[in-house]
Amino acid sequence: MPLQSRFLSQIDVLSDKFIKVFKERGGQIGRRLQNILEPMAQDDVDLVRECIIKGLCVYLNEDPSNLMTEHVATDEGVIQQSIEETTMGIYIIKSRDASDSPEDIGIVLEGQRVLQDLDNCALAAAMLFGLMYTLNLTYPPELMYTFEVFQKLVMELEGNSLSKKALVLKNRLYE
Structure with missing residues (x-):
């Protein structure tokens, strides 16, 4: 399966559904999602993908800074x-x-830069998912649901059993 094209195209295909689900979310998580979605007005495909990925982390009650760290x-x-x-x-x-x-x-894996000079954050997320999946690494507990959604909803790999959070998201995406 072509990792890069599949991951990015599926994010694009699902982006309208993700945005709709994110906008329906209320409370504190809903406010955080609104802040994350604000930059999407710039109409930059890479930025939209990055916002979707960060929003997915927040929606699943995980911290996007555990996935992407800016310096x-x-x-x-x-x-x-x-x-x-x-x-x-x-x-x-x-x-x-x-x-x-x-x-x-x-x-970064285990404190070592394993890939660098990537074009954008969405591509980096796809490559990180690919490394984790290929090397059969355990998903980190603080991002377990985000990687489960990448694997089972975005990439459609081994999607037979979903955690409750992923199942609720899947049902809301396809309402």
């Missing part, structure tokens, strides 16, 4: 120390002006 390129030593302390995730290094496009986007 402002000030001191390479501080950035390297933060990366070494990361078990698994995506790092985004931006210049001093955080509104600029990132200087580097990459993947």
